[in-house]
Amino acid sequence: MIAAKKIFVKSSLSLIAGLLLMSGSTAVAQDAVEGKKVFEANCTVCHSIEADIVGPALKDVHKRRGDEWLVKFIQNSQELVKSGDKDAVEVFEKFHKVPMPSFAGTLSEEDITNVIAYIKEASDVPAAAAAAPVTTGDDQQSDMAMVTPSELVGEEVGFLDLPPVLLFTFVLAGAVVLLIVVVLVTVFRLFVPMLGDSIYKEEFRSSFAGRVLFLMRGDTTLVTGKARDEIHSHHDFDGIQEYDNDLPPWWKTMFYATIVFAIGYMLHFHVFKTGALQAEEYEMEMEQAAILAAMTPDDPNAVTDYEVMTDATALENGKQTYIQNCAACHGQNAEGTVGPNLTDEYWLHGGDVNDIFKTIKYGVPAKGMVPWQGKLTKDEILEVSSYILSLQGSNPENGKEPQGEKE
Missing domain, CATH: 1.10.760.10 (Cytochrome c-like domain)
Structure with missing residues (x-):
């Protein structure tokens, strides 16, 4: 018992x-x-x-x-x-x-x-594999539209990953350049001693070959020009005189080169018209941008022409979306807390419904504003944008100081 x-x-x-x-x-x-x-x-x-x-x-x-x-x-x-x-x-x-x-x-x-x-x-729950993005309505794109500009351009390739033929070409070109340098140095070292004291004669020293030779020996005349230390006889202004020295050869060479370039530029762009001027380049770049924009489902630079929604149902839906997703940073009455006041006339990124739509959709990550595309549909973003505009001038209590520019 x-x-x-x-x-x-x-x-x-x-x-x-x-x-x-x-x-x-x-x-x-x-x-x-x-x-x-x-x-x-x-x-x-x-x-x-x-x-x-x-x-x-x-x-x-x-x-x-x-x-x-x-x-x-x-x-x-x-x-x-x-x-x-x-x-x-x-x-x-x-x-x-x-x-x-x-x-x-x-x-x-x-x-x-x-x-x-x-x-x-x-x-404690293991991280799930990322779900594939779901697109509905206007957000659906063809397979071609999902190609991004980076995919069109291609990924960066390391030098050693280039094709063997291309690598061989680079090595061969480097070897040829090195060989030319070695030959020039060898020829220089062989023939200069043969010239003897004649290299010091003024006739040779003033020649291009002589100036190159003495540049390698430390004489910079080839670069700086010759200093004659002779005073201009007719250049006397208020007791100020100047020496009649050469302009630096590098400066004169660049000056002559700009003259040649200017003539070539004029012939290429304005006489033969074989080159595209700025206006034409702009048009071509705009066409390329339009092609890329058409292939990119979410282009922040795409022009939109949304109209503000004013019907009560849309504004009520926008209010519910706002309270659920935006109030934590902008306040229950859009008075501004972490984020700016949305009821005044000042805007950081534009106060038009299209500007607000883009700000909500793409966010401003640098300022803490997260992008809401993928979390909210296009209609939901437009509804909340319209609701925000309906709050203009409501002057809630504890409104944050204005930020941005007045619209």
């Missing part, structure tokens, strides 16, 4: 322990589920688990920094930076000094710990 009682007690304790462990893991899983919701609503604009975006990749960040530090940083990153915290300053400097919004007033400590729980769970 006593043995049965002991077995029952041990079994009960094991059952309770198992239930506690199960409930604990369920609680952790639930924390991660809630944390994922908070993360997607507030953090995905600037952070990813696997890759750096505006902010750093968060995979295993809890192992590098610790939970307590993460809570403080999420609550108010700038406070940590100003306090001189080494890790906070390092992150701030590395990511272009883009300040992370303070979540102390918007997220509870429980929300933040849930986010950390989600990061821990997501960090």
